Amino acid sequence: MVPRLLLGARLRALREARGILPEHAGYAIRASHSKISRIELGRVRFKERDVADLLTLYGVIDPSERAPLLELARQTNAPSWWQRYGDVVPGWYEAYLGMEEAASSLRTYELQLVPSLLQTGDYARAVIRLRHPFASEEEVERRVQVRAIRQRRVAFEEPFTGGDRPKLWAVLDEAILHRPFRDRTMMRAQIQHLIEMADSPGVGLRILPLGAGGYPAAGSFTLLRFDDPDLPEVVYLEQIASANYLDRPDDVELYTRVWDECTAASRPDKTTQLLRRLLRDI
Incomplete structure (x- = not known):
């Protein structure tokens, strides 16, 4: 890619x-x-x-x-790993998978669900069944495999730039972790996984607390940045059956400003503490 x-x-x-x-x-x-x-x-x-x-x-x-x-x-015509999963990876999503791997950093804000790169297998299965209610068990498992491969290749890789910065930055709205979703056992495992990821050198995780008040993000988005100076920064906006890619400087600047405000409203030193409290309360 x-x-x-x-x-x-x-x-x-x-x-x-x-x-x-x-x-x-x-x-x-x-x-x-x-x-x-x-x-x-x-x-x-x-x-x-x-x-x-x-x-x-x-x-x-x-x-x-x-x-x-x-x-x-x-x-450009060399085969990519996701082509083996063409039955569950739509054409409009292939471009994002390539950008995700090529990016030097990803900054993602999530309003509804735990980001796919930070999901446990059981949480991923629940999300996939929610979005694809008529999918067979085989299809569900193939979609889970795609997420697992992405996680190994992106979220779990060694940090870049000399090992001093994570590649994946994520801000999650705290409401995601309060929303009833399947069962307590699955949610406890997912929160425990987030606690472990918060300590990972390859991930920068923050939780935007419920008490943060109003902030300008109207929906989920991901900012992708590349090392090569010829590649512009891209804003990725995923829909149910399609996606938008924004690379106009004005658009990127707008979403970067929103990202900065969301991170400013979430304290990194409080993230693990908040996750442990949520884990106790479930």
């Missing part, structure tokens, strides 16, 4: 440097302007012919400049 993101970002930079509109770029490869947007966001596979035509349109003629970009185009 990283080659796809990199190539998309570089094609976008080349197009904007030449002052070419997405509509004109789309015409050059016999496609719509919306496909150009998906290409530049790394959300679709690349055809080498399309990349070659775009490079020509953008004035990249020198073979030494074209070669590395065309090689990136070939790399």
Whole structure:
């Protein structure tokens, strides 16, 4: 997925440097302007012919400049681990999985449920059955496997940047942990898991307490940041059967400000204490 993101970002930079509109770029490869947007966001596979035509349109003629970009185009079609789960991973979600792995940090705010990267197996099964009430046991287990793989590859990996910062930052509304959900045993295990994750060097966890009062987050969201300077920060907004990806600087700035206000209202030194109190009260 990283080659796809990199190539998309570089094609976008080349197009904007030449002052070419997405509509004109789309015409050059016999496609719509919306496909150009998906290409530049790394959300679709690349055809080498399309990349070659775009490079020509953008004035990249020198073979030494074209070669590395065309090689990136070939790399974008390499298989990803989630393709083995194509029956339970929808196409609109594949782009996020790639971004999630490529990101140097993820900052997620959750209003309704424990974030999927921090769920226990039983909690994940309960959430999946809630969202897919007619799914077979085999399908449920395959969806649980996808979450478990994501957790191993993202939430449980070693911290980056020299081991001094976590990759995953999460703020959970305390109401999530008070809401009746299946049974007490499952919720106790989930809260115990959050306590363990709060002590993990790869996770920065905070609970936004009920007494925090009003704050500007109207729904759940995830901010993804990448090390490569060519890749813009992205806001991921998941819906029931689709998702939105925002990368306009104004949008990213807005959600970053909301994130900062949510973290300011949640004290990290109180998170484990609050979780232990909740565990005792269940």
